[in-house]
Amino acid sequence: MKQFLLIAFCAASLTAMAPAPSEAAQIKRACLASDRSAATRARCSCIQRVADQALTRGDQKTVAKWFTDPHQAQELKMSQTSRDDALWDRYKNFGQMAQAICN
Structure with missing residues (x-):
């Protein structure tokens, strides 16, 4: 009985940690919705x-919006806040990794 409760608790914990369907794969959906010829299902999944x-x-969530409005990315890049600078650094790192892995 204890083992069953432990398994049930772990399963419930994992379910609670999983992103909601509306939040999952935001980048992939934005990639597939873009009109870029290189936006294949395999490449978007890799990204x-x-x-x-x-x-x-x-x-x-923020980066996914940039697929339809790249100007938002430019505005963030030009921002002078440390929070925006940190996001831009993470985004550049992500872009470099995606290019190296997914091409």
Whole structure:
């Protein structure tokens, strides 16, 4: 009985930690929705896997918007706040990793 409860608790914990479907694969969906010819399902999936390693869920939500409005990325890049600078650094790192792994 104790083992069953432990397994049930672990399963519930994992479910609670998993992102909601609306939050999962934001980069992949934005990539696939873009009109870029290189946006294949395989490449967008790879980019999402890299994003999962390099960006927080909040970062991914922000970056996904840049696929449809790249000007937002430029505005963030030009921002003078340390928070925006940190996001830009994470984004550059993500881009370098995705290019190295997914090409």
